[in-house]
Amino acid sequence: MLSRTADHLFWMARYMERAENTARMLDVNYQMSLLPHSAEMAEQGWRSLLGISDLTEDFARRYRGFSAREVMDYMVRDESNPSSIASCLRAARENARAVRGALTTEVWETQNQTWLEFHRQFDGNRFLRDPGECFEWVKFRSHLSRGVTLGTMLQDEAFHFLRIGTFLERADNTARLLDVKFHGVSDEFFGSTGPREKDVEFDFYYWSAVLRSVSGFEVYRKVYRTVLQPEKVAELLILRPDMPRSLMACVNEVVHNLAAVANEQSGETQRRAGRLQADLKYGRIDEILATGLHAFLTQFLDRVNDLGAGISRDFLVPVRH
Incomplete structure (x- = not known):
């Protein structure tokens, strides 16, 4: 193509x-x-x-x-x-x-x-x-x-480039959403003191809004069958491969479709995509939260941008959008 x-x-x-x-x-x-x-x-x-x-x-x-x-x-x-x-x-x-x-x-x-x-x-x-x-x-x-x-x-190269674009953009957006929504409350919800009791009602609306923005509210209820907990919201939107808008699901799609259009010069881009996929596949939410969610998401966004640059270099016209 x-x-x-x-x-x-x-x-x-x-x-x-x-x-x-x-x-x-x-x-x-x-x-x-x-x-x-x-x-x-x-x-x-x-x-x-x-x-x-x-x-x-x-x-x-x-x-x-x-x-x-x-x-x-x-x-x-x-x-x-x-x-x-x-x-x-x-x-x-x-x-x-x-x-x-x-x-x-x-x-x-x-x-x-x-x-x-x-x-x-x-x-x-x-x-x-x-x-x-x-x-x-x-x-x-x-x-x-x-x-x-x-x-x-037809599921040919044209189809695969459409899918790569879709899921690379979705991964970027989900990571940005998580970073902004969690960054301002990270000390409160993931610190030693836990959430404040007086904010329980607001907390429900806050985290349900985060989930609804990615059509994840009903999914959360089905998967966890419990009250909304920030760490489980993070797990759902980062590590669950069966959640359509999670980082894991998006990276899986990018890796799959990259393999379908691979050429002689795309090996390094595929390697980096596979490395990112492996880090998510074998990651644990408690380890991510312990090292810092903001740092994790910032690094993830850098790696997604790097993948986008690699895809542009290997397959696309080098034009800035």
């Missing part, structure tokens, strides 16, 4: 996954903002959401406050923000248009229709009246895109 074609497929999938992940985080943060709490806590919630995508400084240069309306407008409709849902859906569509010959008609039409319908969904007051409905629409379109890909495309 031509490297330019592989590049467009890889980034089409990444941008579509990024749009869904952004919608998930915004939806959960918006639902949490409806609960009774102080203005300071509400602002901190929106700040942390921007922090997940490293956009706090850029946002502060353009907006005067951290209100829900301003942050959602920036993360949804602001096309000058390369990580906004609008920018991601446009980029996914443009990458798909560039390689229409490598896609089935259904895959192309799904991408194209998603972009065309976006403005109808999010323009005017419709979005402001019911943000949750609009976020559900983004998630549905991402699910549809992924399902059409699985259901209609």
Whole structure:
């Protein structure tokens, strides 16, 4: 396959996954903002959401406050923000248009229709009246895109580059979400004193929101059959290979699909992916927490970025996105 074609497929999938992940985080943060709490806590919630995508400084240069309306407008409709849902859906569509010959008609039409319908969904007051409905629409379109890909495309190199892009982006997002959500409360929840009793009710909503942002609340209940515990939330989202959005599941998919497109110069990238897979496969959550979750996730993100650079070097056009 031509490297330019592989590049467009890889980034089409990444941008579509990024749009869904952004919608998930915004939806959960918006639902949490409806609960009774102080203005300071509400602002901190929106700040942390921007922090997940490293956009706090850029946002502060353009907006005067951290209100829900301003942050959602920036993360949804602001096309000058390369990580906004609008920018991601446009980029996914443009990458798909560039390689229409490598896609089935259904895959192309799904991408194209998603972009065309976006403005109808999010323009005017419709979005402001019911943000949750609009976020559900983004998630549905991402699910549809992924399902059409699985259901209609030949599982050749084009298919594998789509999958690599999807799961590399998902691994990055899950790690960023965990780092931000756990970093601010790590001393409280993983220290010797344990959680404060007066915050038990808030803690439930906090950790359930983290799980719901990755569709993991029902999964947690099924796997652990116990009250929400931060260390088990971390274990589910890091080490469980049967949890679709866990780091382990994402890395497994990346390794599998890399093997399917391997070439003469990809050996080192495959080795690093396999090393990361082994570290997760044989890791234990108590060891990770003992050495520091933030340090672990920071290192994981560095390794994922290194994998992305290796994939670009070995297979794709060396263009910065």
